Amino acid sequence: MSKRKGVSAEEKRTRMLQIFYEKKEFFQLKELEKIAPKEKGIIAQAVKDVVQSLVDDGLVDTDKIGTSVYFWAFPSKAKHTRKRKLDDLTTRIDESRKKLKKVQASLETAKDGREDTKERSEVLESISKLKLEEEKLVKEIQKYQDSDPEVLEQMQKQTQIAKDAINRWTDNIFAIKSWCKNKFFIEESALDKQFGIDPEMDYVN
Template sequence: MSKKKELSAEKKRTRMKELFFETKDVFQQKDLEKLAPKEKGITAMSVKEVLQSLVDDGTVDCERIGTSNYYWAFPSKALRAQKRKLEEGSQKHANLQKSTEKATTGRQETEERAMLVKDLSSFQNQRDQLKAEVEKYRECDPQVVEEIRQANKVAKEATNRWTDNIFAIKSWAKRKFGFEENKIDKNFGIPEDFDYID
């Protein structure tokens, strides 16, 4: 026996709206928990959640009378909301068209504009060439030279620290195992002229 596919949240919302619009009635939550599974395939356990989301976005109205909550949604309200959205969209569209027309006024293709665009392009190319040339001479920049000096100093200190470590290990190996220094150098690939950097 195959398991029924769970409805998405949006599908449940759509079906719940359909239930309200088709019946054009007012319901309590318990009524919807009985009706929604039969009519629209929405599980009784998810009715409360779907109902709350529809109330939160104003699609379904809710009123507390005494100790009970009553829910309703009529197609006329939804139609008015759609019309209002459509009118707002039309207004936005009209405003955007006016803005576009206003922005393009005075920007018609003229000889002067074409010359200015050409000049702008020429200046941008010139700027790019100058930037490339400045980049060539970057190593002569005093700040860059100072940064290189500092980096060299740090590298030299690190190299001498590692050289110190190697000499300490060689000394330990000679004492501990009685190896000769030239054998240690040969086995570990340490050059004969290995020493500190001045």
């Protein structure tokens, strides 16, 4: 049996936000360290870093009351935070593209009737840096799109549809196995081996 693939950093952030959005409560870190592994498959040791990254990005609020530190997040605020961030990133991308266009124009001018020059090399280097900056900003936008409450809600619906489909097929397989056992008096283990069915197959909760 193949090893289960680890959960990516972005997926951990998405699942952690789901906890806040679904429960709409205030949590201490130790509470999240108990809830996250059970409900979202985030190991307890990773919870602190995941929550801090969401706090740093303004997607989760935090405050200290007495000696306790509480964390919370609501979809409405996240939506506004995400929109501000997306607007900012979009503006930066537009500026980057304008600079890139200007630099490319300079490059064309520098190429006319000239061999490789220091100026041309500097222009090429500027183009390379601007392209990297644009790629970075596009990835940053994608990160905030993944944190969109509407996207999370759609993902939850799709996940439930997938679970229902899996359970229907699981039910069908169990029914067929039961029919074969009763009709042909075949051991369940033999059926599993013959048709490549995992003996530990069960319904998805």
